[in-house]
Amino acid sequence: MEFTFLGTSAGTPTRSRNVTGLALCHTGPKPWYLIDCGEGTQHQLMRTRYSVMQLRAVFITHIHGDHIFGLPGLLTSASMLGRTEPLDIIAPEQVRRFINATIENSDSSLSYPLNFIDSEAPDFYWQDQHVAVTNIALSHRVPCRAYVFTERNLERQLNQGKLMADGIVAGPQWGDLQKGRDVLLDDGRLLRSDDYTHQYRTARKMIVGGDNDTPDLLQEACKGAHLLIHEATYTQDVADRVGPWPQHSSAQQVARFAHSAGLPNLVLTHFSSRYQSAPGGSPHINQLAAEALQHYKGHLFLARDFDTYRLEKDFRLHRLNGH
Amino acid sequence: MEFTFLGTSAGTPTRSRNVTGLALCHTGPKPWYLIDCGEGTQHQLMRTRYSVMQLRAVFITHIHGDHIFGLPGLLTSASMLGRTEPLDIIAPEQVRRFINATIENSDSSLSYPLNFIDSEAPDFYWQDQHVAVTNIALSHRVPCRAYVFTERNLERQLNQGKLMADGIVAGPQWGDLQKGRDVLLDDGRLLRSDDYTHQYRTARKMIVGGDNDTPDLLQEACKGAHLLIHEATYTQDVADRVGPWPQHSSAQQVARFAHSAGLPNLVLTHFSSRYQSAPGGSPHINQLAAEALQHYKGHLFLARDFDTYRLEKDFRLHRLNGH
Numbered sequence: 001m002e003f004t005f006l007g008t009s010a011g012t013p014t015r016s017r018n019v020t021g022l023a024l025c026h027t028g029p030k031p032w033y034l035i036d037c038g039e040g041t042q043h044q045l046m047r048t049r050y051s052v053m054q055l056r057a058v059f060i061t062h063i064h065g066d067h068i069f070g071l072p073g074l075l076t077s078a079s080m081l082g083r084t085e086p087l088d089i090i091a092p093e094q095v096r097r098f099i100n101a102t103i104e105n106s107d108s109s110l111s112y113p114l115n116f117i118d119s120e121a122p123d124f125y126w127q128d129q130h131v132a133v134t135n136i137a138l139s140h141r142v143p144c145r146a147y148v149f150t151e152r153n154l155e156r157q158l159n160q161g162k163l164m165a166d167g168i169v170a171g172p173q174w175g176d177l178q179k180g181r182d183v184l185l186d187d188g189r190l191l192r193s194d195d196y197t198h199q200y201r202t203a204r205k206m207i208v209g210g211d212n213d214t215p216d217l218l219q220e221a222c223k224g225a226h227l228l229i230h231e232a233t234y235t236q237d238v239a240d241r242v243g244p245w246p247q248h249s250s251a252q253q254v255a256r257f258a259h260s261a262g263l264p265n266l267v268l269t270h271f272s273s274r275y276q277s278a279p280g281g282s283p284h285i286n287q288l289a290a291e292a293l294q295h296y297k298g299h300l301f302l303a304r305d306f307d308t309y310r311l312e313k314d315f316r317l318h319r320l321n322g323h
Numbered sequence: 324m325e326f327t328f329l330g331t332s333a334g335t336p337t338r339s340r341n342v343t344g345l346a347l348c349h350t351g352p353k354p355w356y357l358i359d360c361g362e363g364t365q366h367q368l369m370r371t372r373y374s375v376m377q378l379r380a381v382f383i384t385h386i387h388g389d390h391i392f393g394l395p396g397l398l399t400s401a402s403m404l405g406r407t408e409p410l411d412i413i414a415p416e417q418v419r420r421f422i423n424a425t426i427e428n429s430d431s432s433l434s435y436p437l438n439f440i441d442s443e444a445p446d447f448y449w450q451d452q453h454v455a456v457t458n459i460a461l462s463h464r465v466p467c468r469a470y471v472f473t474e475r476n477l478e479r480q481l482n483q484g485k486l487m488a489d490g491i492v493a494g495p496q497w498g499d500l501q502k503g504r505d506v507l508l509d510d511g512r513l514l515r516s517d518d519y520t521h522q523y524r525t526a527r528k529m530i531v532g533g534d535n536d537t538p539d540l541l542q543e544a545c546k547g548a549h550l551l552i553h554e555a556t557y558t559q560d561v562a563d564r565v566g567p568w569p570q571h572s573s574a575q576q577v578a579r580f581a582h583s584a585g586l587p588n589l590v591l592t593h594f595s596s597r598y599q600s601a602p603g604g605s606p607h608i609n610q611l612a613a614e615a616l617q618h619y620k621g622h623l624f625l626a627r628d629f630d631t632y633r634l635e636k637d638f639r640l641h642r643l644n645g646h
Contacts, residue, residue: 012400015369019396039396040363046338065429069396073342073362076388077335094428101424105417106388107465142430 001026001151001204002320003229004308006044008269010233010248011066013040016277017305019066020270022208022229023050026130026151031056033131034074035147035208041070042077047306052078053085056128060091060119061210062144068095072102079111086113090133092120092143119145129153136221138212140247146209148221156180156197163196204311211270213247215257222261226315229303230254231270235283235291238272251288255296265317266296269303277304324349324474324527325643326552327631329367331592333556333571334389336363339600340628342389343593345531345552346373349453349474354379356454357397358470358531364393365400370629375401376408379451383414383442384533385467391418395425402434409436413456415443415466442468452476459544461535463570469532471544479503479520486519527634534593536570538580545584549638552626553577554593558606558614561595574611578619588640589619592626600627 006021013019019038025031029050034041037058045052052074060068068091078087089095096116103109117126119135120143126133132152135145156178163174168191173183176193183191206227207218215230222228232255233239233248251268258266268288275285289302299317301309308320329344336342342361348354352373357364360381368375375397383391391414401410412418419439426432440449442458443466449456455475458468479501486497491514496506499516506514529550530541538553545551555578556562556571574591581589591611598608612625622640624632631643 011403013366013369018366039393040366043336043341043363043366046336063429065395065399065425065431068429069392069399069425070362072388073392076392080335098425098428101428102388102392102421105421105424106386106391108388 001149001206001311002308003311004048004050005269005303005305006041006048007036007038008271008303008305009066010231010270010272012273013038014273017271017273018044019069021070023048024149024208025050030054031128031130033149034058036061036067036210037070037074038066039069039073042074044305045074053081053083055087057088057090057126059133059147059208060089060095061138061146061208062140062142063092063094063098064142064211067210068098071095071099072106072108075099075110075114076103076106076108079109083112086115088115088117088126090117090119090124090126090147093118127152134221136207136218138210138217139214140211141245144210144212146207146212146218146221148205148207148225150205151203153180154199154201154203156193157200159196159198168196201313204313204315206311211248213244213249213253215249215254218257219261222258222263225261225263227265227267227311227317228258228261228263229267229269230258232268232288232292233270233272235287238274238283251291252295255292255294255300258298259296263298264315265299265301265311266292267301267303267309267317268292271302324472324529324634325631326634327371327373328592328626328628329364329371330359330361331594331626331628332389333554333593333595335596336361337596340594340596341367342392344393346371347472347531348373353377354451354453356472357381359384359390359533360393360397361389362392362396365397367628368397376404376406378410380411380413380449382456382470382531383412383418384461384469384531385463385465386415386417386421387465387534390533391421394418394422395429395431398422398433398437399426399429399431402432406435409438411438411440411449413440413442413447413449416441450475457544459530459541461533461540462537463534464568467533467535469530469535469541469544471528471530471548473528474526476503477522477524477526479516480523482519482521491519524636527636527638529634534571536567536572536576538572538577541580542584545581545586548584548586550588550590550634550640551581551584551586552590552592553581555591555611555615556593556595558610561597561606574614575618578615578617578623581621582619586621587638588622588624588634589615590624590626590632590640591615594625 003024007018009017021041209230232251239250326347330341332340344364532553555574559573562573
């Protein structure tokens with residue numbers, strides 16, 4: 001599972017950080033998934049290997065502008081490129097109204113269908129051949145969700161001893177069973193893939209949070225999760241000065257939660273535009289890392305635009321090449 | 324009068340050109356005017372000297388997405404920065420609906436008032452202390468306008484001989500008269516500025532076109548104009564291949580028109596994303612310049628993102644530093 005940050009700034013863009021967007025894929029960039037779509041997401045994508053033509057679904061955490069204002073441009077550009085594949089938009093109902101009003105008032109039309117799926121539905125569940133997605137209600141100024149991505153259809157290993165013992169000779173059926181398909185033999189026997197194969201590893205599970213002032217809401221979802229990507233808008237002292245109104249998390253809060261949940265990997269993102277990345281800048285972005293490291297002993301990363309990560313099958317998280 | 328291109332690509336952004344936006348000012352960047360606002364305009368502004376805090380008015384030529392999708396982010400970012408000054412939005416009625424639907428469905432609110440002014444009203448006229456603005460209906464797939472900017476309140480020269488002959492001694496009144504203000508003397512005499520001063524130069528006049536397949540519509544407006552900024556989406560051969568549907572102009576069409584209108588300065592912009600700027604790229608952007616030069620003998624420029632121009636008081640057009 002690989003993902004690339006398209007934006008890591010909260011509220012407004014800075015010269016080095018765009019507003020929120022995350023590109024995620026399971027095995028190569030076809031298909032891929034977009035989580036949130038701040039203004040300029042289509043511009044950022046031009047500097048990655050992801051194309052709107054192969055985008056399978058967009059998951060929106062909540063309706064704030066820095067998470068959705070890139071949708072109109074992304075959707076209409078895909079149309080100008082001639083996309084015909086349907087696109088799933090998983091989002092609160094207001095995003096459907098925003099998109100429809102935008103299309104209606106800008107003389108736009110799309111060359112492909114949009115399937116709107118209500119992210120706030122109590123029974124929300126989405127899947128394709130690679131991933132299953134559920135979500136968790138967070139605490140923010142508007143309804144907001146974290147998305148939980150769990151991989152599906154893991155590789156299977158054939159139990160060759162059992163196959164041979166049952167007199168099933170090597171052939172195309174073995175391949176079908178290994179791919180998880182049940183097989184009907186000419187003699188009428190039905191062979192169940194589950195009886196002749198086993199999955200030799202555990203599915204990777206990662207959580208992509210939205211804006212949230214109560215990381216503890218993710219406690220249950222984090223059981224067995226290998227990675228959490230969560231906002232850390234401020235250091236604790238700034239959060240205290242700003243007060244509770246914005247309903248964001250501090251680095252300390254998230255780090256404490258991740259530690260108590262036993263999460264092996266934590267990536268912080270969605271930093272207030274006040275934090276500087278340039279050497280000597282103040283307040284410096286490293287203050288967020290320093291604060292988090294005091295409370296979290298797992299593998300910690302601070303996201304930067306265009307940084308690409310891979311969550312390996314053994315659950316280690318690597319940062320690959322950046323921009 | 325100075326202006327900076329924030330985007331020079333038609334329809335979709337490219338890696339080196341954003342979609343349409345132009346920053347214009349009369350005397351320094353406070354106040355300034357924005358003509359069109361494609362997605363990413365606020366990002367481009369971060370690389371110029373223009374701030375949304377000093378923006379006086381936004382002029383929208385037409386409702387297509389590549390000219391308006393940057394408005395939601397620009398307006399809400401100005402609010403997050405604490406703007407309180409009212410902002411004029413001169414645009415077709417649908418832009419008001421687009422902005423209102425966006426604000427409503429994204430839990431946004433603005434810290435300052437928006438004044439929507441219908442750009443399609445038959446008696447459209449706008450002014451501040453620096454410029455007077457009228458507009459001209461163009462021919463495109465949707466109603467579209469060119470904006471004509473003419474400077475106001477030109478410097479006046481005192482007729483000192485007449486002042487002294489009339490016994491008006493040098494003092495603060497001279498300053499008032501020179502600034503165009505009439506003065507009431509203690510003895511009851513009313514001195515009219517127009518009687519004691521004269522404007523020693525002609526007002527600069529520049530036209531910023533929108534999308535348009537019929538440059539001739541600007542014939543009347545171009546009389547006495549010193550500069551036209553106009554789209555040239557294609558070379559003529561590409562325009563012929565694409566056919567009339569998009570309702571854009573070719574470089575040849577605009578150049579011929581500018582020549583017949585006797586325009587001293589012409590800047591082409593809004594180039595199809597197929598045109599490449601890198602050496603060796605094909606089709607190359609220089610094809611547009613080469614075509615225009617065959618038909619236009621005035622001062623021709625091809626716009627690039629972040630290029631800044633100054634229209635001097637003697638009506639010469641200079642390209643200043645770029646990015």
